[in-house]
Amino acid sequence: MPSPSGAAAAETSGAAIALALRLLAQDVPGGIVLLVSGEDGRAVVEEAWPAVIAAGQPVRMPPGLAADRPVIFDAQTRRLPVGWTEMLGTRPTRFAAAPVGARACHLVVASVGDGIVAPAALARWAELIDRLLGREDGTARRIGASRRLAALIDSLPLPLVFVDGRTIEVFLNDRARQLLDMPPGAGSERAVAASLARLVSREGDGQAATLAQNPMASLSFAIDHAGRHFTVESQWIREEEPTGRLWLFHDVTDAHRVARFRDELVSTVSHELRTPLTSILGALTLLGEGKLGSLPEDAATLVDIALRNGRQLLLLVNDLLDLDKAEAQRLDIAPRPSDLSLLLADAIVRARPFAQRHGATVMLDAPYDAPTASVDPDRMLQVAGNLISNAIKFSPEGGRVTVSLARHAGGWRIGVTDEGPGVPPAFRDQLFTRFARGEQRPRGGTTGTGLGLAISKAIVEAHGGTIALDAQAGPGATFHVDLPAAEEARGGQEADTTDTGWRALPGAMR
Amino acid sequence: MQQDRIESVGKPVRWSTGEMGRADDGRRSDGHAPLIQLNGPLARRHHVRTIGHGPDIVVFGHGFGTDQHAWDGIVDAVPARATVILFDLPGTGPLLPDGFDPGDYRHLADFADDFLDLLEELGVARCSFVGHSVAGAVGILSAVEMPERFERLVLLNASPRYINDAGYVGGFEPDDIVALLDSMAANYQSWVAGFAPAAVGEDVPSAVEQFTTTLLAMRPDVTIRVARTIFESDIRALLPQVRVPTVLIHSRNDIAVSPQAAYYLHRNIGGSRLVWIDADGHLPHLSSPALVRSAVRDALA
Numbered sequence: 001m002p003s004p005s006g007a008a009a010a011e012t013s014g015a016a017i018a019l020a021l022r023l024l025a026q027d028v029p030g031g032i033v034l035l036v037s038g039e040d041g042r043a044v045v046e047e048a049w050p051a052v053i054a055a056g057q058p059v060r061m062p063p064g065l066a067a068d069r070p071v072i073f074d075a076q077t078r079r080l081p082v083g084w085t086e087m088l089g090t091r092p093t094r095f096a097a098a099p100v101g102a103r104a105c106h107l108v109v110a111s112v113g114d115g116i117v118a119p120a121a122l123a124r125w126a127e128l129i130d131r132l133l134g135r136e137d138g139t140a141r142r143i144g145a146s147r148r149l150a151a152l153i154d155s156l157p158l159p160l161v162f163v164d165g166r167t168i169e170v171f172l173n174d175r176a177r178q179l180l181d182m183p184p185g186a187g188s189e190r191a192v193a194a195s196l197a198r199l200v201s202r203e204g205d206g207q208a209a210t211l212a213q214n215p216m217a218s219l220s221f222a223i224d225h226a227g228r229h230f231t232v233e234s235q236w237i238r239e240e241e242p243t244g245r246l247w248l249f250h251d252v253t254d255a256h257r258v259a260r261f262r263d264e265l266v267s268t269v270s271h272e273l274r275t276p277l278t279s280i281l282g283a284l285t286l287l288g289e290g291k292l293g294s295l296p297e298d299a300a301t302l303v304d305i306a307l308r309n310g311r312q313l314l315l316l317v318n319d320l321l322d323l324d325k326a327e328a329q330r331l332d333i334a335p336r337p338s339d340l341s342l343l344l345a346d347a348i349v350r351a352r353p354f355a356q357r358h359g360a361t362v363m364l365d366a367p368y369d370a371p372t373a374s375v376d377p378d379r380m381l382q383v384a385g386n387l388i389s390n391a392i393k394f395s396p397e398g399g400r401v402t403v404s405l406a407r408h409a410g411g412w413r414i415g416v417t418d419e420g421p422g423v424p425p426a427f428r429d430q431l432f433t434r435f436a437r438g439e440q441r442p443r444g445g446t447t448g449t450g451l452g453l454a455i456s457k458a459i460v461e462a463h464g465g466t467i468a469l470d471a472q473a474g475p476g477a478t479f480h481v482d483l484p485a486a487e488e489a490r491g492g493q494e495a496d497t498t499d500t501g502w503r504a505l506p507g508a509m510r
Numbered sequence: 511m512q513q514d515r516i517e518s519v520g521k522p523v524r525w526s527t528g529e530m531g532r533a534d535d536g537r538r539s540d541g542h543a544p545l546i547q548l549n550g551p552l553a554r555r556h557h558v559r560t561i562g563h564g565p566d567i568v569v570f571g572h573g574f575g576t577d578q579h580a581w582d583g584i585v586d587a588v589p590a591r592a593t594v595i596l597f598d599l600p601g602t603g604p605l606l607p608d609g610f611d612p613g614d615y616r617h618l619a620d621f622a623d624d625f626l627d628l629l630e631e632l633g634v635a636r637c638s639f640v641g642h643s644v645a646g647a648v649g650i651l652s653a654v655e656m657p658e659r660f661e662r663l664v665l666l667n668a669s670p671r672y673i674n675d676a677g678y679v680g681g682f683e684p685d686d687i688v689a690l691l692d693s694m695a696a697n698y699q700s701w702v703a704g705f706a707p708a709a710v711g712e713d714v715p716s717a718v719e720q721f722t723t724t725l726l727a728m729r730p731d732v733t734i735r736v737a738r739t740i741f742e743s744d745i746r747a748l749l750p751q752v753r754v755p756t757v758l759i760h761s762r763n764d765i766a767v768s769p770q771a772a773y774y775l776h777r778n779i780g781g782s783r784l785v786w787i788d789a790d791g792h793l794p795h796l797s798s799p800a801l802v803r804s805a806v807r808d809a810l811a
Contacts, residue, residue, distance in 0.1 A: 080655065082652070086622075
């Protein structure tokens with residue numbers, strides 16, 4: 001990292017170089033003196049006098065001017081890059097240039113009219129400038145202007161790349177160099193820009209197309225590099241016009257590790273729990289059913305409590321396993337033609353004891369004509385049950401939960417609406433993530449496993465549908481499950497009507 | 511200040527080739543079609559197209575936000591003895607070749623270099639050049655660099671400087687340009703929706719549609735950079751150095767070019783002729799092609 005005294009020295013030498021150019025310019029009235037870096041053809045202005053062109057701007061060099069020895073030529077006998085004429089307001093008559101030490105730098109004089117600088121004199125000026133630049137690589141302008149900024153950026157603990165949209169100049173800090181495997185000084189600026197473009201097209205989840213359509217779009221995506229995970233954010237930096245693109249790489253390796261550890265823990269623990277739990281429940285069921293002789297009343301009550309809690313625990317473990325499967329894309333879905341209003345009625349009946357405890361009523365608003373869809377009835381029952389029990393939990397005393405079913409976009413929309421406080425905006429993004437729980441406490445302090453919505457989402461998506469909170473509806477919460485149009489088996493015969501008896505329910509529930 | 515048709519025929523300009531010891535006069539007097547090299551890399555890069563086989567050459571350059579098809583309604587004006595060359599100027603229109611870096615186009619001169627390179631490759635030793643708007647300024651710069659290549663310049667709604675200056679009315683204050691570039695950057699599509707009809711300036715839906723289509727086909731970041739280059743350009747100092755006979759065609763109520771800019775060009779380009787056509791807006795070749803056709807025909811006669 002450059003030292004502060006180095007920066008000060010560079011600034012001083014920058015000022016001295018500017019003065020040298022100014023003195024030299026006195027010999028070519030109307031002309032211009034430039035210190036440029038870069039190759040023949042396309043060079044970059046480091047310093048100019050008069051300042052009709054700003055430092056950092058590209059300038060097209062007449063061929064042969066940037067040579068390894070002093071050069072002078074008559075500009076009237078050959079074609080020139082027009083920029084010189086535009087810059088000077090008239091066509092230059094003569095060019096002279098001398099290399100600055102062993103650097104990729106030239107001192108260039110363009111004169112108009114009779115102005116002239118002898119090559120030998122120019123070579124001495126170039127030598128002076130070389131001394132002023134001292135031991136530094138590169139040139140005064142770069143060193144002076146970028147140094148403090150570079151020091152600041154280099155010391156940032158996160159990889160950062162800035163691509164200047166005007167000059168295609170690229171700033172990389174040390175961390176970004178490590179990340180992109182670029183040793184200091186190596187790799188052209190265009191190569192960095194190109195490698196960022198490749199990064200987006202390879203890892204950017206199709207955001208390359210967004211970028212092609214709207215080059216000023218902000219984007220964000222994740223990459224893995226050398227065993228670490230990064231979230232990459234990229235956005236335009238604007239002053240009075242868009243001036244460049246900033247790329248930030250957030251190292252999220254540790255966050256990922258924690259998440260993965262949690263996932264593995266959840267999956268292991270639930271598997272380890274389920275086997276013994278199944279045996280415990282089996283044993284308790286045998287006891288409770290009196291298969292081993294009738295129990296005293298107190299013992300029967302205790303067994304009943306143990307059974308209920310055991311089943312609750314099994315539900316939780318199953319939820320966890322479901323979610324684990326869903327995330328590994330191994331969720332078992334066995335769709336068959338099912339009557340959706342029967343299915344919802346079933347879910348409502350199952351939720352009734354819970355609703356009664358909370359003093360809430362659940363109503364079904366569904367068409368009567370056997371709305372059939374191809375779903376896995378057990379899984380869809382699980383989804384409906386989840387949404388309904390959530391709605392009940394957040395309902396006020398005497399509140400009403402409405403379960404609706406309607407045609408929507410060729411498929412079916414199941415809606416579950418409550419009269420509770422609604423979902424706070426800050427929590428909406430995390431609603432469907434596992435262990436998501438809002439700050440809003442359900443009435444009576446009941447809490448769920450925090451898995452219900454995540455599982456529901458996985459199930460609905462496995463059916464090709466979507467689940468969402470209706471942000472427009474309110475004040476209570478409304479969840480929609482949209483199921484796609486499927487090749488439907490119309491008519492009751494083919495529909496799953498094994499849970500018969502609920503056919504009459506919709507009317508009765510009102 | 512609305513004179514309908516000002517014609518000012520100055521003294522014929524004395525003009526000689528070889529003055530600077532450069533390429534000689536490429537005019538052919540044998541009446542045969544010139545040999546135009548259409549298979550070079552620059553011809554491909556600029557999508558060069560020719561019409562006709564006459565011995566004289568007329569090159570058309572399109573303005574900002576359009577492409578060579580802006581001239582579709584005008585090329586009929588070219589006399590039968592001429593070959594028309596049409597091309598797209600990368601950066602100023604939708605065409606963006608691989609490797610085009612808007613950072614390399616900070617000055618109009620950079621476009622002029624491209625244009626002269628193209629003429630070189632095509633083997634066009636001498637031509638008449640018809641340029642709209644920025645292409646007009648590019649034509650001026652090119653003619654200052656290589657006068658021997660140009661028989662005449664016909665400049666349609668060109669401006670030597672867009673920003674007002676002491677004693678000069680370009681039509682814009684610096685803040686106007688900042689606001690314009692800002693609104694381009696904030697929402698390019700809505701900027702186009704407002705700018706296209708305003709620039710066309712006449713209720714000619716086909717013209718607005720054509721201009722809108724090409725503007726929307728441009729990459730916003732490149733377009734903003736190039737718009738900045740154009741709006742910040744100032745080639746006033748070079749006008750007295752134009753040694754090529756020049757005809758200036760201007761329409762009225764042009765939101766981009768003030769009438770004073772037109773008069774400034776006329777006053778400072780020696781021997782130039784200024785023709786006002788009875789049309790509104792910055793793109794009369796799209797909105798009033800018949801009037802532009804006839805003015806271009808007169809200018810090329």
